[in-house]
Amino acid sequence: MGFVWQDSINGDMQGKQDNEYREPKMFDTYALRVNAQFRLPVNEKIYWVPVNVLGLPNLTNEKIKNLDRNPKELKANINTLSDLIRYIQLNTMRPKNGNPYRIENGIKWEFSTSIERIVKRNEANCRDLVEFSNYILEGIYQEVGIIHWFRVDGGHVFNYIKNNDKYFIFDLTGYMNSLPHISKELRNEDSYYGSNSDFIKNLHEVDSIDDYFSYFLEKCCRTKLCVLLTYASNEVLPTGSRRERNRRTYFFPNRDFSQYNSDKHIVIEIAEPPKYIPEHE
Numbered sequence: 367m368g369f370v371w372q373d374s375i376n377g378d379m380q381g382k383q384d385n386e387y388r389e390p391k392m393f394d395t396y397a398l399r400v401n402a403q404f405r406l407p408v409n410e411k412i413y414w415v416p417v418n419v420l421g422l423p424n425l426t427n428e429k430i431k432n433l434d435r436n437p438k439e440l441k442a443n444i445n446t447l448s449d450l451i452r453y454i455q456l457n458t459m460r461p462k463n464g465n466p467y468r469i470e471n472g473i474k475w476e477f478s479t480s481i482e483r484i485v486k487r488n489e490a491n492c493r494d495l496v497e498f499s500n501y502i503l504e505g506i507y508q509e510v511g512i513i514h515w516f517r518v519d520g521g522h523v524f525n526y527i528k529n530n531d532k533y534f535i536f537d538l539t540g541y542m543n544s545l546p547h548i549s550k551e552l553r554n555e556d557s558y559y560g561s562n563s564d565f566i567k568n569l570h571e572v573d574s575i576d577d578y579f580s581y582f583l584e585k586c587c588r589t590k591l592c593v594l595l596t597y598a599s600n601e602v603l604p605t606g607s608r609r610e611r612n613r614r615t616y617f618f619p620n621r622d623f624s625q626y627n628s629d630k631h632i633v634i635e636i637a638e639p640p641k642y643i644p645e646h647e
Contacts, residue, residue, distance in 0.1 A: 392426040395455045396543065398448065402551040406558055411577040412570050414558050416551045419571070420507070420529060421446035430456050435488065437481045437501070444502050447527065447534075447569075451541050458543055460489040470640045473606040473617055477642045492523050495538040497602050499525060504600040511598040514605070514623075515566075516632050517590050518614045523602060524566060526575065533575045540567025579626045593632040597623035604639040 393400035400423060402416035424445050425433075430453050433443060444450050453459075465476040478497045484490050490498060500510045509528035513535070514521060524537035540547040547564035549557045558568070565585050572578045579594050586592070593616075597603070606617030613630075617637040625634060 386422060388422060392428070393423050393448075393452075395427070395452055397541070397548050397550045398451065398455075399551040400448070402553075404551075404553065405571070406555065408558075408565075408570065409581055411574075412572050412581055414549070414568055415534070415571045417448045417451060417569055419569075420527060420534060421448060423448040423452065425449050425452075427452060427456055435485045437485050440485065441502050445506055447503065447536075450499055450502055451538070454495070454538065454541055455543055457488060461539070461542055462487075462489040462491050462494070465491065465493055466642070468640045468642065473608050473637065475604055475606040475617075475639045475642075477604050477639075478602050490542075492537070492539050493602050496523050496525055499538055500600040503527065509598050510600055511596055512602055513594065513596045514616075515586075516593045516595075516614075516616050516634075518609075518612060518631050519590070521605070521607070521616070526596065528598075531573075533572050533578065534569055535566075535572065535575070535578050536569040537564075537567045540564055576626065583627065591629045591631050592627075593629055593634065594626040595623045595634065596626070604642065606637060606639060 388400040390400055398417055400418060402418060404414075404416060406414040408414055425443065430449065433440060433453065435457075440453070444453060466479060467474055467476045469475070476493070479490075479494050481498060481501050484494045484498050496512055500512070504510050507527045507529045508531070511526045511528070513524050513526055515523070524539075525535070527534045548567045549560060551557070566582070570578065575596060582594065583592070603618055603620075608615045608617075613633065615633040615635055617635050617639075619636070619639050621636055628634075
């Protein structure tokens with residue numbers, strides 16, 4: 367299947383205004399193209415779309431570079447996913463390893479780094495990026511949420527946005543300049559299917575999040591067992607884990623989530639996390 371362009375889909379571009387143009391040199395980055403217009407079918411229910419479908423950018427690259435590293439100022443000024451991603455890229459946010467944690471009763475509980483520290487240190491891992499982005503974008507879109515990808519050998523977390531009753535799923539680690547695993551928003555299929563592109567990093571549009579998960583299991587879990595779950599929130603819940611041979615148990619403080627699939631080697635249970643002390647970051 368090939369590209370379906372804007373004039374072939376009756377203007378069905380979320381947040382894209384007809385005939386509205388932005389000067390590329392003021393907004394484009396390594397991968398983002400401010401005037402990109404396409405809708406590439408990945409399968410019959412999943413589409414790769416440009417970031418601007420969730421709103422054209424309001425800030426030029428120069429203005430983004432001049433924003434103070436203050437969470438309240440960033441939330442007041444960043445009003446689209448495009449502006450958020452360009453903030454991460456243009457400020458060269460660095461990757462980091464590990465989360466603040468405490469071990470209690472044999473369970474390793476991981477917590478989120480504070481937004482203030484993420485911004486001040488300008489470094490983040492997958493959990494930090496979800497925490498930071500959902501803090502910024504909450505209230506702008508219909509819903510912001512979190513996807514956990516659990517495996518026996520560890521886990522990963524990434525984002526979804528619900529807007530106009532459609533779901534948009536993406537992984538911000540792919541947009542960091544030191545980890546560029548996203549497709550350039552160019553008018554060719556080679557860009558999407560390029561060797562440097564990672565399926566889960568790109569922005570995809572679906573009518574139902576279950577359709578995405580069905581394809582995800584086929585694409586990403588053929589060789590490694592995994593469990594997927596999701597919930598709407600601007601904060602990533604404390605997450606515990608305990609490894610026992612070829613099985614890992616993950617713990618959540620409540621059951622306010624939807625679990626898509628199950629596996630005997632990856633168990634989800636409910637437990638009370640220890641009290642977290644931010645000074646221990």
